[in-house]
Amino acid sequence: MQAGAIGAGLATAQAAAVPDDTRDALHKWEYKMPKNAKLLSIKHADGGESLGAVVEGGVIDLRATAKKLGLHAPSTVDELLRGGHADVLARIVAGAKSSGVPLLAESEITHGRLFANPGKIICVGLNYRQHAKEIGMPEPRVPPLFSKFNNALAPHDCVISLPPKEISTKFDYETELLIVIGKPCRNVAESDALDYIAGYCTSNDFSARDLQLELPAGQWMIGKTLDNFAPIGPYFVGAGLVGDPNNLKLETRVNGELRQSSNTSDFIFNTQQMVAYISKHWTLEPGDIIFTGTPQGVIAGKPKDSQVWLKAGDRVVSTIEKLGELKFRLA
Numbered sequence: 252m253q254a255g256a257i258g259a260g261l262a263t264a265q266a267a268a269v270p271d272d273t274r275d276a277l278h279k280w281e282y283k284m285p286k287n288a289k290l291l292s293i294k295h296a297d298g299g300e301s302l303g304a305v306v307e308g309g310v311i312d313l314r315a316t317a318k319k320l321g322l323h324a325p326s327t328v329d330e331l332l333r334g335g336h337a338d339v340l341a342r343i344v345a346g347a348k349s350s351g352v353p354l355l356a357e358s359e360i361t362h363g364r365l366f367a368n369p370g371k372i373i374c375v376g377l378n379y380r381q382h383a384k385e386i387g388m389p390e391p392r393v394p395p396l397f398s399k400f401n402n403a404l405a406p407h408d409c410v411i412s413l414p415p416k417e418i419s420t421k422f423d424y425e426t427e428l429l430i431v432i433g434k435p436c437r438n439v440a441e442s443d444a445l446d447y448i449a450g451y452c453t454s455n456d457f458s459a460r461d462l463q464l465e466l467p468a469g470q471w472m473i474g475k476t477l478d479n480f481a482p483i484g485p486y487f488v489g490a491g492l493v494g495d496p497n498n499l500k501l502e503t504r505v506n507g508e509l510r511q512s513s514n515t516s517d518f519i520f521n522t523q524q525m526v527a528y529i530s531k532h533w534t535l536e537p538g539d540i541i542f543t544g545t546p547q548g549v550i551a552g553k554p555k556d557s558q559v560w561l562k563a564g565d566r567v568v569s570t571i572e573k574l575g576e577l578k579f580r581l582a
Contacts, residue, residue: 282537283337284433284449286491290328291484292363292406293355300363301326304344305486309354311347313340319350328487329369329538332433332449362407365452365483371539372399372481374456375525376471378544379517385552394520394528399456399476399542407484409579411457413563414477419459422561422581425545426503426511426569428496429454429483430522432539436530444526447535450489451496453577455482455503455569456542460551460560481542482569482579493573496522500572501546505565513546 289305293312301314301324317324322343325331331340347354376395377383383390405411413422433449456475463474493499497518503511515521520528525543529535550558561567561581569577 282332282335282434284489285331285337285340286433286449286489288337288340288450288487288489289492290331290365290487291357291360292327292365294361294363294406299326300367302328302331303355303360304340304347305357306344306347306354310357310360311344312352312355313343316347316350316352317343319352320346327367328365328431329367329540332431332537333370335537362409362484364404364406365487366404366538366540368401369404369538369540370536371533372401372403372542373529373539374399374475374542375520375544378519378525379513379546380519381513381517381547382545382549382552383519385547385549390519394525396529396532397471397475399481402478403476403481405479405482405579407482407577407579409479409482410582411479411482411579412582414459419462419474419477420560421460421465421550421558423458423460423550424503424505424510424561424567424569425456425458425549426501426571426577427454427456427545428499428501428515428522428543428571428574430496430526430541430543431487432526432535432541433490433537435534435536436526437534439527439530439535441523441527444523444530445490445496447526447530448490448496448522449537450487451493451571451574452483452487452540453485453569453571453574454542455567455577455579456480456545457482458551464551482577483540484575484577486575488574499574500570502568502570503548504568504570505561507566511546511548513548515543517546518543 313324
């Protein structure tokens with residue numbers, strides 16, 4: 252068994268062996284978060300996916316470098332965080348020069364999925380004041396929650412194959428800040444919530460509005476979680492590099508046309524409030540991800556006679572300050 256795998260197994264065994272009232276203290280010790288890392292995912296020619304660390308001059312191929320160093324490299328951000336592998340990540344990055352593995356040019360990388368198997372994909376609906384106004388809805392009293400499934404996870408620069416017209420025709424973009432949980436938390440106070448966040452990503456809660464809103468009783472699950480309806484990327488950026496998550500500019504462009512332009516300062520429920528509220532209902536675990544809602548400018552917010560839904564051939568770019576441009580196209 253490799254060193255990283257041993258560490259992950261030991262952490263799991265330790266957590267299971269202690270009573271609940273001491274587990275929080277243990278978690279604070281064992282789950283070290285890569286708060287100053289900038290990571291992407293590499294899709295290799297053999298079909299495998301692994302993480303890359305973005306550094307000055309290029310990208311460290313963590314899989315190839317770890318192999319040279321006799322270490323185990325986590326393949327995804329959720330695996331990295333679940334296993335508490337921040338120290339192993341730091342050792343691989345520190346040993347990159349001596350390993351002899353050349354840096355990769357980011358322009359030559361085919362991106363893979365940053366997340367493959369998070370324990371939870373939690374989504375917050377109706378979380379921007381201006382968006383609530385554009386669709387004529389009152390601001391919610393608590394964060395409205397729904398979920399996506401892992402089949403929806405997709406990488407930067409992916410292609411979303413739209414379903415047949417008899418299934419859906421009303422496709423919409425939703426650029427969103429993604430919160431990435433780094434330590435287990437339950438009943439967290441708002442004042443402490445940021446301590447449990449490992450980092451953030453640019454994401455898009457891609458939606459089929461006719462499935463979501465026009466079927467009997469509303470079918471949010473169907474409208475939100477078709478295959479590849481949750482592209483994330485191009486980077487995971489550690490919380491230490493981001494600073495205040497409640498003051499980040501967001502934009503969406505479709506075929507080069509600006510459609511959404513806002514700031515997370517327009518959140519109805521800010522980052523701390525979302526994490527605190529969710530943690531009252533479930534234990535949040537490392538690698539869990541939270542879609543935080545979208546600002547005004549979505550197609551569903553336009554008058555019905557002005558709604559031109561997305562179609563095959565369209566190119567969507569979601570941008571969040573400090574987190575990069577997430578690009579995908581429709582087919």
